[in-house]
Structures are given as C-alpha cells and as structure tokens.
Amino acid sequence: EDQVTQSPEALRLQEGESSSLNCSYTVSGLRGLFWYRQDPGKGPEFLFTLYSAGEEKEKERLKATLTKKESFLHITAPKPEDSATYLCAVKSGANSKLTFGKGITLSVRP
C-alpha cells in the first residue's frame, strides 16, 4: 500500500526566512509525485509533478526536488502570501489514484 508522510505538521517562518518541507513516500513503482497548495476554504491547486529521482522543478519562490525516498519543497525568501497548506501526493503503478499526505500548514509572518 502506498504511504506518504509529510513533516513538519506545521511551520512558522518569518518573511524572508527560507526553509524546506519534507515528503517521505513508500510506493511500488512511482509514476509521479505531486505537490499541491491549498488555501482555506478552497480546493488544492496544482504546483508540480516530479517523475524520477534527481528531477527538480521551480516556480517563483518554490523549488521541488525528488529522491528515491522523499521530496522536498524548498521555499526561498517566503512572503506572507505563501501561507497555505502544502500537500504531497504519489501515484504508483499499482493504483489509478493519488495517495495524499496530511499536509504541512505554513504560516509566514510579515
């Protein structure tokens, strides 16, 4: 069974203080690792898909990386508008579904 563990559960940063969010996973045949952002009262918004170890993708202040066991979402010089819950999900060869972690709630103080 696919498993996804995200840590920490919550993270508070000062504006401009860079940090990383972790997503550890166990799957049988990774077919994709997905990062989503979710704001309160809204559905998850797609950020990145990573398919193989060593792959990296960037979007503004966010950079996602992937190894065979985990993915990191690096946030460089965050701003208050980056405050949200960040969800990680995996898709394996055995499943047609995405398996999600519990998410990491990020708060960025001005």
Added chain:
Amino acid sequence: ETGVTQTPRHLVMGMTNKKSLKCEQHLGHNAMYWYKQSAKKPLELMFVYSLEERVENNSVPSRFSPECPNSSHLFLHLHTLQPEDSALYLCASSLRTDHGYTFGSGTRLTVV
C-alpha cells in the same frame, strides 16, 4: 476558477434528508474523482470514474451514491448521512487516471 465547478459551496442537512452534490468540468478531461477531506486527515479517495465508468470504489458506505452521466458531470447523491460525514467534499478531474488532477473548490457539508 480552476475549470472544475462544484455546487453548492456549503450544505447543511439533517440525517434524514436527501441531497446531491454537483461537479462540472469543461477541460476535456476523461477521469473524475470524489475525495473527502476531514480535519487532520489526508484526502480520502471515494470514487473514480474513467470515461463515465466507475473504476474504483474505496469501500464507501452506500449512503453515498455517485453518478456520472457524461464525461463533464459528476454527482454525489447523499441520503441518511451521519454527523461524522461532515467534511469538505472535493471533486477533481484529470486527462487520464495517471495524470495530475485539477480540483474544484469543494462543498463544505455539515450533517446535523
């Protein structure tokens, strides 16, 4: 707007009521999904439809009944729900089941 529209946004229903949640997408996607999101828990997959055919049912109680009349519309019919069914119900769609998903904004359901 993401391209996936869910209605209503909020719903309060009694345990004896019958109601339906609606999801609509015009992204040309062939797969649609219902997820349940409860506080402090991961998103839980409920149902998967691919080309209007149900391909997965994750042991969901029969008080939840999905319907997919065409590739653009998905419904979740609710009857005799329990208070523990209160949650955010999210609809999503994708081009294929092995692609990333586009989510709607969800329906916040409260069962009283």
